[in-house]
Amino acid sequence: MPIGARRVLRGDRxxxxxxxxxxxxxxxxxxxxxxxxxxYSGRATVVGITGPLGVGKSSLVNLxxxxxxxxxxxxxxxxxxxxxxxxxxxxLGDRIRLARPPGDDGVFIRSMAARGHAGGVALATRETVRxxxxxxxxxxxxxxxxxxxxxxxxxxxASTSVVVVVPHxxxxxxxxxxxxFEIADVFSVNKSDLPGADSAARYLSEMTQLVPVTxxxxxxxxxxSTVAPRGIPELWEAVTRHEAYLDSSGSRQTRxxxxxxxxxxxxxxxxxxxxxxxxxxxxxxLQALLDxxxxxxxxxxxxxxxxxxxxxxxx
Amino acid sequence: MPIGARRVLRGDRxxxxxxxxxxxxxxxxxxxxxxxxxxYSGRATVVGITGPLGVGKSSLVNLxxxxxxxxxxxxxxxxxxxxxxxxxxxxLGDRIRLARPPGDDGVFIRSMAARGHAGGVALATRETVRxxxxxxxxxxxxxxxxxxxxxxxxxxxASTSVVVVVPHxxxxxxxxxxxxFEIADVFSVNKSDLPGADSAARYLSEMTQLVPVTxxxxxxxxxxSTVAPRGIPELWEAVTRHEAYLDSSGSRQTRxxxxxxxxxxxxxxxxxxxxxxxxxxxxxxLQALLDxxxxxxxxxxxxxxxxxxxxxxxx
Numbered sequence: 001m002p003i004g005a006r007r008v009l010r011g012d013r014x015x016x017x018x019x020x021x022x023x024x025x026x027x028x029x030x031x032x033x034x035x036x037x038x039x040y041s042g043r044a045t046v047v048g049i050t051g052p053l054g055v056g057k058s059s060l061v062n063l064x065x066x067x068x069x070x071x072x073x074x075x076x077x078x079x080x081x082x083x084x085x086x087x088x089x090x091x092l093g094d095r096i097r098l099a100r101p102p103g104d105d106g107v108f109i110r111s112m113a114a115r116g117h118a119g120g121v122a123l124a125t126r127e128t129v130r131x132x133x134x135x136x137x138x139x140x141x142x143x144x145x146x147x148x149x150x151x152x153x154x155x156x157x158a159s160t161s162v163v164v165v166v167p168h169x170x171x172x173x174x175x176x177x178x179x180x181f182e183i184a185d186v187f188s189v190n191k192s193d194l195p196g197a198d199s200a201a202r203y204l205s206e207m208t209q210l211v212p213v214t215x216x217x218x219x220x221x222x223x224x225s226t227v228a229p230r231g232i233p234e235l236w237e238a239v240t241r242h243e244a245y246l247d248s249s250g251s252r253q254t255r256x257x258x259x260x261x262x263x264x265x266x267x268x269x270x271x272x273x274x275x276x277x278x279x280x281x282x283x284x285x286l287q288a289l290l291d292x293x294x295x296x297x298x299x300x301x302x303x304x305x306x307x308x309x310x311x312x313x314x315x
Numbered sequence: 316m317p318i319g320a321r322r323v324l325r326g327d328r329x330x331x332x333x334x335x336x337x338x339x340x341x342x343x344x345x346x347x348x349x350x351x352x353x354x355y356s357g358r359a360t361v362v363g364i365t366g367p368l369g370v371g372k373s374s375l376v377n378l379x380x381x382x383x384x385x386x387x388x389x390x391x392x393x394x395x396x397x398x399x400x401x402x403x404x405x406x407l408g409d410r411i412r413l414a415r416p417p418g419d420d421g422v423f424i425r426s427m428a429a430r431g432h433a434g435g436v437a438l439a440t441r442e443t444v445r446x447x448x449x450x451x452x453x454x455x456x457x458x459x460x461x462x463x464x465x466x467x468x469x470x471x472x473a474s475t476s477v478v479v480v481v482p483h484x485x486x487x488x489x490x491x492x493x494x495x496f497e498i499a500d501v502f503s504v505n506k507s508d509l510p511g512a513d514s515a516a517r518y519l520s521e522m523t524q525l526v527p528v529t530x531x532x533x534x535x536x537x538x539x540s541t542v543a544p545r546g547i548p549e550l551w552e553a554v555t556r557h558e559a560y561l562d563s564s565g566s567r568q569t570r571x572x573x574x575x576x577x578x579x580x581x582x583x584x585x586x587x588x589x590x591x592x593x594x595x596x597x598x599x600x601l602q603a604l605l606d607x608x609x610x611x612x613x614x615x616x617x618x619x620x621x622x623x624x625x626x627x628x629x630x
Binding site for chain 1: 578584
């Protein structure tokens, strides 16, 4: 077993942090350790926390963390930062929103920048979750901003998805976030100290009756607040009920299998991409090919066929 | 030349609509026409209009449309709908926001659902823009909601990107949309009838001094309003100035080349994906492979390597 992997299994936080950085940068030197640690994963409960910006997801995650720690659970947190894919970080300053309680070795918090293409973040997030799992965390919370593509990813990483909303969402926001209805296993109506929380929770409960579900699980709606903490144990109870449902219904197996298929396909795509880029750099012919497309002598599909030939050619 | 392509060149709107639907569904039967029309494209000015939800992009596009039509220009509009990738449409009802002026043949409006993976939408949008271009449109406006990944796509499709904002954006929204700073060639501070428009415009102008630029173009900030229409000619004037800059600086060529490279890579990826999915369905061995990953006997990377072998194998 590679030394990095062995250190992670021994509880070496620095080795874990280093490995996660390599995974985030899609550095191939992480591969031996990532592979060696795979058999040690699969025990953690992976919970996604998503929802629009400004609904208080980070505060909720902080309270969940405290709740789970008081229960003796070891917690990993992955915060996927929706920063610019161009700059690799928000130009308006990084928001540091989550911090490990000083001296608490039962917590490991990591934020990941959503740089590169969407698929790359999904792969890096999956592998990071698995590393935290192999490190011995009982629960891994994955926090992300629900915005289009990212919603799907949380669904692909977590076994239970908590969607956080607030009592008053504009019509347009609701329309945008329609995808959130389909991934939610549990709704948290956060900031429930605000007026309208009851009717929002009622509205969501009604909505969950309209959304087609596979299986018999109906999303649970929990009112929470982080100002005067409220509903946190109930929220976690709903998560564990969903986890129990996954086991009793047999859908955990189906989902895990689907998730692994997606991941493996993602890894193949990543390989193919790397090969394509290498082929583009290496082959002067391919540059000439591109020139001909620019000149509109041949069309992009013909060029793609030629490139595909390059990928098929054994190295 | 395929009959569909010939009809599009003759100005047959129905043939165009049919072809776009096929392209949107990634239907391979569109391919001969798409390829045949490629040499007829490359003349339209392609302008992206993006920004957060609720800033009035659609109203702005409608006013731009009227302005350009009064100038005799033929206009294509592609509205990329940020609907759920699961349902293929918003479960809260489709918003019909753009409509062709009755009897006006100089306008073609098409909305595209952001279904499937992000890359698929980008390819479909690119090809649709090119079809409208070959159809003889002088300007193609591509409207999309700026949310993470979609921002990048507009940048990859349009030669000029207009980013629409409103005077009051919360801090968190600004942080999320940091990526918009990097893609904006022109800012529209819309709803400039609202208080704070002047200071928002000033703030944006200052921000544009901070963002690193390649080349010498500094994003232009224009105040617009769609309630009491204001700033529309100025907005278009800024777009044409940017277009002229692209030509005079030589960056149009560089950008077009980069965009075509991305597109061709996207097409190869699409092919590889289709092949992978076929391989997964066809090969009982691959299903057994997946079983072994689920059982943690082998790791996802090993499975990916095996699958990659399938892709490399000639059909």
